[in-house]
Amino acid sequence: MPRIVVDVMPKPEILDPQGKAIVGALPRLGFTSFSSVRQGKRFELTVDGEVTEDILAQARDAAETLLSNPVIEDVVNVEVIEA
Amino acid sequence: MTELPLIGEASTVAAEPPLAGARIGVVTFPGTLDDRDAARAVRLAGGTAVELWHADKELGDVDAVILPGGFSYGDYLRAGAIARFAPLMSKIIDAANSDAKLPVLGICNGFQILTESHLLPGSMIKNDHLKFLCRDQVLRVENSNTAWTVDYQAGQEITIPLKNQDGQYIADEKTLDALEAEGRVVFRYVGFNPNGSRRDVAGISNAAGNVVGLMPHPEHAVEAGFGPESLDGVGGSDTDGLGFFTSVLTKIVGGK
Numbered sequence A: 001m002p003r004i005v006v007d008v009m010p011k012p013e014i015l016d017p018q019g020k021a022i023v024g025a026l027p028r029l030g031f032t033s034f035s036s037v038r039q040g041k042r043f044e045l046t047v048d049g050e051v052t053e054d055i056l057a058q059a060r061d062a063a064e065t066l067l068s069n070p071v072i073e074d075v076v077n078v079e080v081i082e083a
Numbered sequence B: 001m002t003e004l005p006l007i008g009e010a011s012t013v014a015a016e017p018p019l020a021g022a023r024i025g026v027v028t029f030p031g032t033l034d035d036r037d038a039a040r041a042v043r044l045a046g047g048t049a050v051e052l053w054h055a056d057k058e059l060g061d062v063d064a065v066i067l068p069g070g071f072s073y074g075d076y077l078r079a080g081a082i083a084r085f086a087p088l089m090s091k092i093i094d095a096a097n098s099d100a101k102l103p104v105l106g107i108c109n110g111f112q113i114l115t116e117s118h119l120l121p122g123s124m125i126k127n128d129h130l131k132f133l134c135r136d137q138v139l140r141v142e143n144s145n146t147a148w149t150v151d152y153q154a155g156q157e158i159t160i161p162l163k164n165q166d167g168q169y170i171a172d173e174k175t176l177d178a179l180e181a182e183g184r185v186v187f188r189y190v191g192f193n194p195n196g197s198r199r200d201v202a203g204i205s206n207a208a209g210n211v212v213g214l215m216p217h218p219e220h221a222v223e224a225g226f227g228p229e230s231l232d233g234v235g236g237s238d239t240d241g242l243g244f245f246t247s248v249l250t251k252i253v254g255g256k
Helices: A017-029 A053-067 B035-045 B087-097 B109-116 B173-181 B228-232 B242-255
Strands: A002-009 A041-046 A073-081 B022-028 B050-054 B064-067 B104-107 B123-124 B133-141 B157-164 B166-171 B186-188 B202-203 B211-213
Touching: A002 A053, A017 B228, A041 A053, A041 B064, A053 A073, B022 B035, B022 B242, B035 B050, B035 B242, B064 B087, B087 B157, B104 B157, B109 B123, B109 B211, B157 B228, B166 B228, B173 B202, B186 B211
Parallel strands: B022 B050, B022 B064, B064 B104, B104 B211
Antiparallel strands: A002 A041, A002 A073, B123 B166, B133 B157, B133 B186, B186 B202, B202 B211
16 A cells, blocks of 8 residues: 655754754764764655545645644655555 | 641632632643643632533633643654644634633643644744753743733742753744744743753743743642742742732633
C-alpha cells in the first residue's frame, strides 16, 4: 500500500536543543566530522488504494495544520512512496 | 499544625455569594494532572468550580475557563498539539474571541494548548538545558490589567511553583517587540531564567487581556502550609497564586 511521507524540521532560526545535545554526544563516540545536528520528524501516512491528487492535498493540509506548528517548524517534504 | 486545612477536603470550602455565583470551568483532557488543584484554587478564592470534559460538545454555563497543567496526550507530536483540536477547544476559542471575551487561563500544558490554538502567539520548545525542572520561581507581575491579574499590583513579585520540560517560550523578534509594546508580557522570570525563554517571558496575554497563559503554577500556591514559603522559604508567601483566581472572580462579579 502506498504511503505519503511528510518530513518536518524545526525552523532554521529556532534553536534545536535536542540537536544540540546530539552534536555534543557524537565526539564522545569518535564521530568528529559533524559540526551541527538538527532533529526533525518523519510521518508516514498509509493510504488504502491509490494516492489521488485530492488525497495528496489532504496530506499537505494535515501537514500544515496538525503535523507541524508553523511558528516553530517547516514542512520540508511531502512525497508518495509506492510500497 | 492541626488548624491547617487538609488538601483532600475541597468540599469543606463553602463558597459564599456573590462570588459563589461565578462559575469557573476547569477542562480535563486525557493526561491532565492539575485539574483538581485548579478547581480547588477556584473554591478557595470563593468561586464555583465546574468540571468540563475535553470531548464535551458545548461549553455550558461558565463565566471563565481554566486549561490546567499536565501532559495531555502524553505530549505526543508537540505539547498541546492534539488537545488543541478537542471538541470543547473550538467552543473555548470562539468564546474567547467573541465580544463576550470569555476569560481563559492556561497554566503550563494549558499555556502550550493556547499557543497551539493560536489564541496566544509564539510557542514553547524544550528547556534550553534539556532537563525537567521543578522549583519555586519568583515572577514579576508586569501587567495587572488582565482578567487574571487585576488583584495584583504592577511590578509585584510573587513566588509560585514551576515544573516542566517544554517551558522555553519562543517567538520571532517582531512578535516579542509587539508583545512588549502592548504590555502583553504579563509575567517575567526574576533572578533566574529557568528554561531559556526569550526576554525572560513567563506568561503573556492576548490583545484584549482575557486570555492569559503562563508556565508556572499559581494553583499550587493558594493555601497556607502548602506553598513555596513552607517548603523552602525562598520568599513570598504560601498563597501568592491565589490572586489569579480572585482576580477573575472580581472581574466577573464586577462586570455583572
